[in-house]
Amino acid sequence: MAFSKKEEFTKEDMWLADIAKALAHPARIRIxxxxxxxxxxxxxxIVEQLPLSQSTVSQHLKELKRVGLIDGEIDGPKVCYCxxxxxxxxxxxxxxxxxxxxxxx
Amino acid sequence: MAFSKKEEFTKEDMWLADIAKALAHPARIRIxxxxxxxxxxxxxxIVEQLPLSQSTVSQHLKELKRVGLIDGEIDGPKVCYCxxxxxxxxxxxxxxxxxxxxxxx
DNA sequence: TTACAATATCGTATATTTACGATGAAGGAT
DNA sequence: ATCCTTCATCGTAAATATACGATATTGTAA
Numbered sequence: 269m270a271f272s273k274k275e276e277f278t279k280e281d282m283w284l285a286d287i288a289k290a291l292a293h294p295a296r297i298r299i300x301x302x303x304x305x306x307x308x309x310x311x312x313x314i315v316e317q318l319p320l321s322q323s324t325v326s327q328h329l330k331e332l333k334r335v336g337l338i339d340g341e342i343d344g345p346k347v348c349y350c351x352x353x354x355x356x357x358x359x360x361x362x363x364x365x366x367x368x369x370x371x372x373x
Numbered sequence: 374m375a376f377s378k379k380e381e382f383t384k385e386d387m388w389l390a391d392i393a394k395a396l397a398h399p400a401r402i403r404i405x406x407x408x409x410x411x412x413x414x415x416x417x418x419i420v421e422q423l424p425l426s427q428s429t430v431s432q433h434l435k436e437l438k439r440v441g442l443i444d445g446e447i448d449g450p451k452v453c454y455c456x457x458x459x460x461x462x463x464x465x466x467x468x469x470x471x472x473x474x475x476x477x478x
Numbered sequence: 479t480t481a482c483a484a485t486a487t488c489g490t491a492t493a494t495t496t497a498c499g500a501t502g503a504a505g506g507a508t
Numbered sequence: 509a510t511c512c513t514t515c516a517t518c519g520t521a522a523a524t525a526t527a528c529g530a531t532a533t534t535g536t537a538a
Contacts, residue, residue: 276424277399277400277402277403278399281399281402281403282399284396284399284402285396285397285398285399285401285402286397288393288394288396288397288402289393289394289397291389291390291393292390292391292393292394292397293390293394293495293496294382294383294386294387294389294390295382295496296390297382297386297389297390297393297471298382298383298386300471300475301471301474301475303475304474304475310514310515311514311515311516312513312514312515319381320496320497320498321497321498321499322514322515322516323497323498323499323500323515323516323517323518324496324497324498326515326516326517327495327496327497327516327517328496329515329516330516330517331495342504342505342515344504344505344506344514345503345504345505345506345512345513345514345515346505346513346514346515347514347515347516351475353476356472356475356476357476360472360476363468366402366405366406367461367465369406369409370405370406370408370409370456370461371458371461371462371465398525398526400526415484415485416484416485416486417483417484417485425526425527425528426527426528426529427484427485427486428485428486428487428488428527428528428529428530429526429527429528431485431486431487432486432487432525432526432527433526434485434486435486435487436525447485447534447535449484449534449535449536450482450483450484450485450533450534450535450536451483451484451485451535452484452485452486
């Protein structure tokens with residue numbers, strides 16, 4: 269049956285898994301890199317750099333926004349997206365913590 | 374339509390996304406921690422520490438094995454799983470690389 | 479050989495993800 | 509006011525993921 273049992277784990281593991289889920293598509297990794305490389309970060313600029321439709325890119329942006337990895341600021345009819353460095357830094361910290369646990373390095 | 378366009382990205386982004394996908398469930402994060410904390414790492418030992426059936430755990434192990442994060446060594450009727458540190462280190466390196474690109478830290 | 483134990487795989491049901499085109503909403507320009 | 513641009517959301521279809529019980533497989537023990 270497909271009721272998820274994800275809630276039966278620790279908050280920490282669930283949060284990290286959720287961040288990993290947001291990174292689990294090359295388009296979303298690419299979007300994060302695009303947002304870094306460009307000063308302007310309108311949706312249109314992202315769409316034209318990806319082999320995906322506008323609506324699909326919008327969905328990917330929504331997923332990144334859901335976990336807080338990016339923020340969207342409304343600017344007239346446009347929306348300017350940017351990296352949320354606070355969440356990103358937390359993700360890096362938690363990811364490092366995981367690696368330090370499962371590695372011995 | 375649901376044909377994936379994941380192949381239209383760079384190998385690097387695809388690989389990292391695939392690793393992220395393998396980490397995108399708290400059970401699989403938990404499994405990696407369990408494999409680290411225990412010397413013995415039979416499937417049964419893992420199953421008894423998770424709120425999931427044996428067959429479901431087996432599926433999660435398969436996913437971790439698919440991306441090379443764990444190895445399974447057959448030991449009689451048992452299978453002993455362990456972390457693959459080579460893949461794990463590569464994952465850490467690539468993840469750090471991504472963070473260094475999208476962070477400025 | 480037969481039985482048991484450990485694990486993987488099959489079959490199946492439901493949920494979620496990924497993708498698209500079409501439509502809607504909101505702001506700017508004429 | 510009307511049109512255009514920009515983006516989100518809706519509707520939809522197919523793929524993938526998650527979960528379970530049942531069954532198959534493989535090795536050990538009796």
